[in-house]
Amino acid sequence: MNATSREPLLSVRDLHVAFESQSGSREVLHSVTFDIFPGETIAIVGESGSGKSTTASAIIQLLPGTGHVTSGSIMLGDDDLTLYNQAQMANIRGREIGYVPQDPMSNLNPVWSIGFQVKEAVRANGIASGKKEIEARAVEVLKQAGLADAEKRMHQYPHQFSGGMR
Numbered sequence: 001m002n003a004t005s006r007e008p009l010l011s012v013r014d015l016h017v018a019f020e021s022q023s024g025s026r027e028v029l030h031s032v033t034f035d036i037f038p039g040e041t042i043a044i045v046g047e048s049g050s051g052k053s054t055t056a057s058a059i060i061q062l063l064p065g066t067g068h069v070t071s072g073s074i075m076l077g078d079d080d081l082t083l084y085n086q087a088q089m090a091n092i093r094g095r096e097i098g099y100v101p102q103d104p105m106s107n108l109n110p111v112w113s114i115g116f117q118v119k120e121a122v123r124a125n126g127i128a129s130g131k132k133e134i135e136a137r138a139v140e141v142l143k144q145a146g147l148a149d150a151e152k153r154m155h156q157y158p159h160q161f162s163g164g165m166r
């Protein structure tokens with residue numbers, strides 16, 4: 001891959017993240033640094049609790065609980081996402097950066113159909129507008145994810161999906 005000849009799409013530099021508790025501040029990311037170049041796929045491997053999910057959550061500013069970035073930068077092109085406010089982040093989430101959470105059973109709502117939840121994401125991210133167009137785009141998204149019988153699947157609930165489908 002000749003990716004190094006181009007600018008990175010995402011450049012995480014010297015990222016530190018801590019969680020606060022009654023017993024004080026606990027740093028869980030200690031100087032995380034990596035680049036992702038256009039067209040490149042990177043996998044981050046590490047033991048349970050080493051900070052993989054925290055790294056991903058920090059990038060899209062969805063750190064759970066008391067988690068917060070204490071130093072470092074997260075450059076998306078020329079912009080440092082650590083300096084973005086919530087409105088600015090909402091603008092790029094789902095458009096420029098997407099996040100597929102680790103635990104689909106706690107991230108999919110069990111009482112809503114898959115179709116409802118995918119349509120909600122399509123609508124919220126401004127990917128399509130109008131009932132018909134949103135419906136069509138949601139079906140397309142499921143097909144892109146490899147679900148052959150997408151139209152039928154739209155009406156099903158998370159418990160009717162296999163682990164991989166979820």
Ligand SMILES: Nc1ncnc2c1ncn2[C@@H]1O[C@H](COP(=O)(O)OP(=O)(O)OP(=O)(O)O)[C@@H](O)[C@H]1O
Pocket residue numbers: 019028046047048049050051052053054055064065066067102
């Ligand atoms: N909401 C939270 N409050 C306090 N500490 C947290 C919170 N979420 C994660 N942590 C801590 O941050 C550290 C990194 O956790 P993280 O979930 O990023 O690990 P991981 O590498 O994704 O692990 P796994 O492979 O099990 O998914 C752990 O020590 C964990 O206890």
Ligand SMILES: [Mg+2]
Pocket residue numbers: 052053054102
């Ligand atoms: Mg994880």
